Amino acid sequence: MTRVVVIGGGIAGISAAVSARKAGAEVILLERQDQLLGIGRIAGSMDVGGRYPLHLEILEMGGREVNEVLDSVALPNTEAYRKSHYPWHSLPGSEEMTKHSWIYNVLTAEPALRRLLQSMGVEIRWRSRAVDVAKEGNHITKVKLANGEWIEGDAFIDTCGSAGGMDQCVPNVGGCVMCPWMQCPTFGNRVDISGKAGAKTVSMRQKDGRPGVKYNGIYLYKGSLSKELQRQLDECHQIFVPFRGVIDWETDPEWSWATRGQDGNDGMGRPADPETSWRVSPDTGRFRLLDRGIFAGGAGPSPIPLEKLRQIPGFENVVVAAPVGGQNLWSLGHDLVLCENNLRVPPLDNLFTAGSKAHIVDVQPGINTGYLAGFNAVRVAQGKDPVELPQTTVTGDIIAYTQQFLRDSLNSEYGGPTTFVSAHAGPYLRRLKDIGFFPDNPEKAKKRIADAGLTNIFA
Ligand SMILES: Cc1cc2nc3c(=O)[nH]c(=O)nc-3n(C[C@H](O)[C@H](O)[C@H](O)COP(=O)(O)OP(=O)(O)OC[C@H]3O[C@@H](n4cnc5c(N)ncnc54)[C@H](O)[C@@H]3O)c2cc1C
Secondary structure, eight states: OOEEEEEOOSHHHHHHHHHHHHTTOEEEEEOSSSSSOGGGGSOOEESOTTHHHHHHHHHHTTOOHHHHHHHHTBOSOHHHHHHTSOGGGGSTTTGGGTTTOEEBOHHHHHHHHHHHHHHHTOEEETTOOEEEEEEETTEEEEEEETTSOEEEOSEEEEOOOSOOOHHHHHHHHSSOOOOTTTOHHHHOOOOOHHHHTTOOEEOOBOTTSOBSEEEEEEEEOGGGSOHHHHHHHHHHSEEEOOOTTTSOGGGOTTTTTTTHHHHTBOSSSSBSSTTTOOSOOTTTOSOEEETTTEEEEEESOOOOOHHHHTTSTTOTTOOEEESTTSOOEEEEOOSEEOOOTTSBOTTOSSEEEOGGGGTBOSHHHHHHHHHHHHHHHHHHHTTOOOOOOOTTSHHHHHHHHHHHHHHHHTTSTTSSOSSOBOTTSHHHHHHHHHHTOOSOOHHHHHHHHHHTTOTTTTO
16 A cells, blocks of 8 residues: 655644545654644634635535534634624725634644544654655655654655744744743754755745744733633633733834734734734734633744733733743744645655645645645655646645745845745735635635636545
């Protein structure tokens, strides 16, 4: 039987494993931690902006399993959650951004996805950190684990993501903060497997030229928030906490650097384009506070000292659960791989990639590209050509667009990208609107996928 080895069990690796298994392969998933889902363990917000067309497309292409599991762990009170989005999203033209949004439970998603893989017969190898590959020419034959064991396969998928490890965070971000999503001190650093195999990889660049992007995400103990904030969170899972005046983003030289593309902000806390901008609002501050007690998504700012956090109304007694150690920065955007639009990684003939390793960020894009990578890995292992999805689909478009973005960035003064391509907001959502992909609906997506001849391709 054809054997596909998936390296990295984040959302992209999970989806690749499901897809390769469905295509008939024996699948081994190597995960360096003792949990799946990687950064998806702090994400959860689904179907905002351009994520929605991608979701509709994967269903039409017959790749339903991963989304069905996430649906099954959706948090209740979806309407209240939708209404809780930023004030900008009630401006004329911007309602579509969050009309379909919902959020999955980050605490129960991981065990549910683990059960899915196990029920499908995917062999998950825990605490199995890939560190090297063996090749015959441009053909990978096996991958080496940190314990010295070699795992053979017919095709390989690098879904190790782009976050950390300590070898990046210590010199470039100011230290390891023991973030609960990477857990490098226990499980070891992420490894650039594609780079080790001979592929071209490139890192994002900070304003001072250092590799990676500082990303600010803090877990707070919900019980340490004021009773009123806890009540509001129980009601709708997401609130926006006004803390301008205490923390002043405009004077922070870092604050909008990495996500100006993602947020579509104008660098001054205002949306450059109200129809596509995300999270930026001068009167409410910038972070959303989610049910699990997390500030998610404020990329770029310098660390917020505890004594400052406690000046925010409702945060007087706040206790930070993670990252541990006062510094709330960690890093993303390392070792992004250049690949073909079918997700094969040149010059290798049997290595594929998906998700944030290919700079394709967010959960839904990770699912769509994971399915394609798993499908194509099996095809190539069986002597067939890999399939490229046309740019008449959003899935095909975001792959081609992002890879071109990566290639173009090599010629920038930084020698690499300084921002993200994000489907859910900013310039790429503007593109989806201009092309006519967005707003979307099930009938429109069905036709789009049928016209491309892709209906149930992953079924
Ligand atoms: C703070 C924050 C909030 C976010 N919120 C949202 C949101 O609300 N909605 C949304 O859609 N997106 C969100 N995102 C983006 C989204 O979470 C990520 O783009 C996505 O989860 C990345 O998935 P991935 O599988 O590509 O990579 P990762 O999640 O990084 O997974 C990589 C996996 O590979 C493993 N690994 C690494 N190296 C090795 C190795 N050598 N051997 C074996 N295993 C290895 C890691 O342990 C990890 O499990 C957020 C991101 C951040 C940073």
